[in-house]
Amino acid sequence: MRVALGQLGGTADPEANLALVEKEVGRAAEVSARLLVLPEATMCRFGVPLAPVAEPLDGPWASRVRALAAGAGLTVVAGMFRPAPGGRVYNTVLVAAEDGRLAHYDKIHLYDAFGHRESDTVAPGDRPLTVEVAGVRIGVATCYDIRFPGLFTELAARGAQVTVVPASWGAGPGKREQWELLARARALDSTGFVVAVGQAAPPEAEPSPAPTGIGGSLAVSPLGEVLTRLGPAPTFTVVDLDLGEVTRARSAVPVLANRRW
Template structure:
């Protein structure tokens, strides 16, 4: 599977512009041969644009995500629509299973190359340090996995990188590649680099850590998206400017590494 992680420039509160920019990048990545395109966390509204969350919130069956489903179908490419602000009551009204009857969630939606919704992941670990996410969002309860282009993938989001037990649960469910849409800010660059690599090493799996790029008043995203292989080697990486990390994710390599170095079998 050819994976393209789009380190998108995100403007706080500029939902229409951010969405148009993301759709352009999805089309460009598909033209370059991607099988799966991954967008950053809250790419539509901007993580630090807290006051815009309510205005940006929609059902997962709403018009905005429908555009990404259509783009996936049109370009024959799977799309992880980063994360968006989900209106849980609106999703429930549309028949979507939700963790609470009302409130907002930080939700990632994966569409397959036919534009069908294959996976929904709502961020489980909400960030409260210098952030309003814990006050404004409802945490998710599940960490599902699915198959894309012959690879078993799972999704976590940003702060989840600090909770390795969540990744272990996905390994037990057969995950071979974990997608991590993020809005990781300065100054914790070394944490970002170390945690993404560590999750790959300890789980002998690919990790695609896809961050945003941009400034939000006193806060700025550090970029530095990367794709790590099952040994923790960076296959592709970028700096803090907008860009793309592209790499081939090979499930046979996951199996070979786990056979060569069977640490997962030694768990107790």
């Protein structure tokens, strides 16, 4: 499976971000990718009020992503925000399939860590999600979820061979190293591929206490090998995943079969 990683640097303007999505979809189509993974908060970066930009799945933002995916003949994964009760929003990963179908995952583990409280403005989801892309079962997680191995083993138990992780990782001492270590650990936990795509680091002139991204997107093999690794700047790359590696890894190291709880 050919997977495209679109490490874009989103803005606070959903319309401007749609133009970035269109550009990344075009790039992915040119290289015949079947799946394009974009960051968390692709719709609107963190650090600004999210309720005013939140839209339902049948709203104009998601509908435009849906049309772009169908027009290009590939599946697009991108972070957006949906209205939630009590004035909060859902931190949603939109999965727009090449045939026009939509699926979505609402972030389960909210980023109440390192002095930040995502739960003040974001309502948690409660349902894991897997989808099928080109005959391959894909698991979906986002950002802070990567610190919770149980979600990844659950997705693998549901048949996921690849788990995508859109993110907007918070900056700070050691955070880049933690991001990579966690991605590699979750690949080992699930003996599956992990494709983790973050927001690019914002310009130095735009510091923010919000988790606005550090870049560092990467793809990891089922045995923890880093297949591709990006720097902090906006960029695009592709990786070809040999799904036979999942079968071989799960045969050699059957942690899913051997687990007791």
